[in-house]
Amino acid sequence: MDFNTLLQQAQRLTNETQDSEELPRVERTISQVLEATEELHSRVTQTGAQDIQAHILLGSKGIDLPKLTQKLESLNTQKTFEPLDPIADTDIQSFLKNEKENAILSIIEEVHKSSNEAAQRRRWENIKAEWRQEKINILNSLVGPSQNWVDLQKVPEQSILLENSSMRSNLNRTEMAYAREVFEYNSIIIKGGCRPNLVQIFAKVAGSFEDQKVNEIWEIMKYMVNVSAISRTRDPIQSRLQIHQFVDQAKKYLENRYKLYMTTIISGNLREAQRGGVPSTFNLVSSFVGLTFNQGNWIGLQDATIEGKPLWPMVYYCLRCGDLPSALRCMQLGGAGHEDFVQVLEDKINKPEQKINSKLEGQLKLHYCNKIKNSTDPYKKAVYCIIAGCDVNEQHSEVAKTTDDFLWIQLSILRSDVSADNTEVLTYSGLQTTILEKYGETYFNANEQRHLYFQVLALTGQFEAAIEFLARTEQYRTHAVHIALALNEMCLIAGPRNVQEPLLSVDIEDPIPMRRLNMARLVMLYAKKFEITDPAEALQYFFFLRNLKDPEGCNLFLVCVRDLAIECRSYDMLFGTMQPNGIVSGGLFEKFECVDFDTRKAASMVAQELVRKGMFEDAIALFDIGGLQGQVIRYICVMLSQVVQEVSKKGSLRERLAIKAAEFSNRIRGSHVDCDGQMLHTFNLLNDLVTFFDYYHEQNYQIALEILSKTKLVPMSMNDLDECINNFRRLSGEICKVFPDILLATMDILFTQYKTIKNKESNMLDSTRDNQLHHLRQSAKAITNMAATVPYRMPGDTNKRLIQTEIMMH
Known part of the structure; x- marks a missing residue:
């Protein structure tokens, strides 16, 4: 194409443009067009690139962006939630309009607020439930003392056991032997009989295990509980610290044990012992000292002799056997020069309940400090410390060769009713602190000698710490639990203020170093092993928790029964079955029927928990046993309304509910029902509808219509x-x-x-x-x-x- 042709076409286009009246004529030179193009290009590239891209993208989808923008700008949201304008009192129409808008806004706000609160509450409940379960799992995997706060509220996993399955008992021979005695004891308590001594009963059972260490443990407890009856209204710790019989009983145990040791030694060396005369502690000690000491090992011993035997060993071993008259006899045979010492012994013998004359005791302490403390005779030093209660830091290692000796000396020198600033006197709490905190498990090699460390704690009146320590191992856990049960029944175990506390805890108001034992946690951890396979035995142990409350104020025994019932789901076995005459028969819980507990109350608690978990069908049967007819009707209606229209199949939920509804309806017919009239009417209608749908699915249409016409539901x-x-x-x-x-x-x-x-x-x-x-x-x-x-x-x-x-x- 040449330039002439292009010129002719341009002229033709110009003429056509001049004839158009739609567009105004614009005359621009080439330079002006170029300048306008560059300006438009710079504007687009600097500020409108994204807008252009948006126009292109939406335009390709058939969307007119400018028109859409105009529509959005035309929307007015100012009047949606803005404050209402004030109106005149006489403007009724505006007043009603404002009231209507206020009501709508308040409902929206209330629903929004309640929904938000409900969501937050459910969220936190779910988090707490997960943490609670995790804490329980951690606690159950540990036996030692926990430092965490764990709720006693268990969240059991539901499990359904086969009806024809027979589970083997998880109780071993030792546990079963204890469980039989627990059952007999609880039977006596429920019947209102005289409360037996559980320590004596369990000690007798332990004698059949042929375990010497276990027998020694129970022998210690027999001595320690042989005190005056403890008031059930006072705190056990305060009672224990104020009753001096615990110290006397601990000493008596150690003294009798040492006397038996002496007898064993002499029996093995009868010829050398040359024991004769009337059997007595004096002759026993004399023979033992004769075996122990000869002329070659008298080095350092002082003062006179008695029948050829050193004086102070004779006095010490008479005291070690707990025979003060024999010790006094030794002093009298020892000659003059010990008048003050003799006088103190006579006072102890003649006036055992009275405090030693402070003047005489002071003279003995002074004499000890001036002459005896640096003596070469260890037995003389030990005897003076025991009688005068002085030099509490002296270990007497040459005399106290065993833990029993050390503990006996410590118990002998301690004093009560002393001033707080007197550091030269050993108190009961001071001895307890020394044993538990100063020396502790490491000093006594407790991991290798558990029975020994238990003995030291128990003989110093620290029952809670002793039981918790013994319960850490599988070997002694069963015995520890039953020691705790026996002492708790005698009000000798101090429990925490809250059953959610760890197994062993410290109360800031208690004297140092006393601990508190969580009986609830101890019993529940022990029973968890066999509560599924042996629920009857588990109930017997839970019965010991009848005097405790959970954080919500519910009886802990009933709480444990509730959790056990939900976990094993053997409701008939626990609570019995409802007979057609309205009487409940059978059930393990029936054995615990007394003034404070009955099957109806326990079944109702379990039913309420089942409702909370959404297990309505199980809850219906338990509400029926609990006598809550209104709740039975309510939840039958709730469940039956969801399946009444379905075809009845063998074993289906509908069939089970229909049978329950029919049985309950027949039982309450003609009797007063404690239920809302509307709910009872609904229950009767649902029973009729069950029959209607049964005939309908069986295609007995005429009978179905007759039943339906009686209900007046359908015209x-x-x-x-x-x-x-x-x-x-x-x-x-x-x-x-x-x-x-x-x-x-x-x-x-x-x-x-x-x-x-x-x-x-x-x-x-x-x-x-x-x-x-x-x-x-x-x-x-x-x-x-x-x-x-x-x-x-x-x-x-x-x-x-x-x-x-x-x-x-x-």
Whole structure:
């Protein structure tokens, strides 16, 4: 193409442009067009690149962005939640409008707030439940003292056991032997009999185990509980610190044990011992000292001799055997020079309940400090310290060769009723602190000698720490639990303020170094091993917790029964079964029937917990046992309304609920029922609907319609429509929920009857046949009218199906 041709085309286009009236004529030179193009390009590249891209993207999808922008800008949201304008008092219309808007806004705000609070509450409940379960799992995996706070509230995993399965008991021979005695003891307590001494009973059982260390443990406890009865209204720790019999009993045990040791030594060396005369502690000590000391090992011993034996060893071993008269005899045979010492011994013998004369005791202490402390005779030093209670830091290692000796000396020199600033006197709490905190488990090699460390703790009155230490190992845990049970029944165990505390805890108000033992946790951890396989034995142990409360104030025994029932799901075994005459028979809990506990209360607690977990079917049976008829009816209605329209199958939920409902209905017929009238009416209607749907699914349509007509729920003609609508307004939500299925089932029955009459060849008159068909059509019309009229939101296809069926009947 040449330039002439281009010029002609340009002129033609110019002429066409000049003839157009739609666009104004614009005359620009080439330079002006170039300048405008560059300006437009710079503007687009600097500020409008994204807008251009948005226009291009949305334009490709058929969206007009400028028009959409105009629509968005035209929206006005200012009046949605803005404050209402003030109005005059006489402007009724504006006042009502404002009140309406205020009501709407308040409802929106309230719903928003309540929804937010409910979501937060459920979130925290879920978090707490997860943490609680995790803490329980951690605690159950540990036996030692926990430093965490763990709720006693268990969240058991549901498990269903096969009916024909037989579980083997998890109780071993030792545990079973103790469990039999626990059962006998609880039976006596429930019957109101005299409370036996559990320590004596358990010690007798332990004697059959042929374990010397276990026998020694129970022997210690027999000595330590042989004190005056402890008041059940006082704190056990305060009572223990104020009753000096615990110290006397500990000394008596150590003294008798040493006397037995002496006898054993002499029996093995009868010829060298040359024991003779009347059997007595003095002769026993004399023979023992004769075996222990000879002329070659008298180095350092001082003062006179008695029948050829050193004086102070004779006195010490008489005291070590707990025989003060024999010690006094030794001093009298030892000659003069010890008048003050003799006087103190005589006072101890003649006035054991009175405090030693402070003047005489002071003179002995002074004499000890001046002359005896640096003596070479270790027995003389030990005797003076024991009688005068001085030099509490002296270990007497040459005399106290065993732990028993050391502990006996410490118990002998301690004093009570001393001033707080007197550091030269050993107190009971001071000895306890020394044993538990200063020396501790390491000093006594407790891991290798558990029975020894238990002995030291128990003999110093620290029962809680001793039991907790013994319960850490599988070997001694069973014995520790039963020691705790026995002492707790005698009010000798101090429990924590809250059952959620660790197994062993410290109360800031208690004197140092006393501990508190969580009996609830100890018993529950012990019973957890066998509570599924041996629930009867577990209940016996839970009964010991009957005087404790959980954080919500519920009886801990009943709480444990509740958790056990939910975990093993053997409700009939625990609470028995309801007979047709309304009497509950059987059940393990029946053995605990007394003034404070009964099966009805326990079953009701379990039922309420089952409801909280959503296990309504199990809760129904337990509410029935608990005598809460209103709750039985309520939850039968809740569950039955969800399955009443289904086909009844063998073993299905519907069949089980229908049987329960029928049995309960027959039992309460003719008697007063403690239940809301509306709920009872709903229960009766659901029973009728169960029968209606049973006949409907069996295709016994005529009987089904007769049952339905008695309920006055569905109109059989247009004349019944108003009455049925009025009845519907008084129905509960359980019946309304199943109402669409009732209408569909009724319409299906009518349509089936319609087809049967229409297709049946018979000799009936046409008029009779037409009347029957007309009646069925009228009934169908009444049903569709009711479905459209009742104040209830039907499912989406219900009205459609009803109308289609009605149309098919014309």
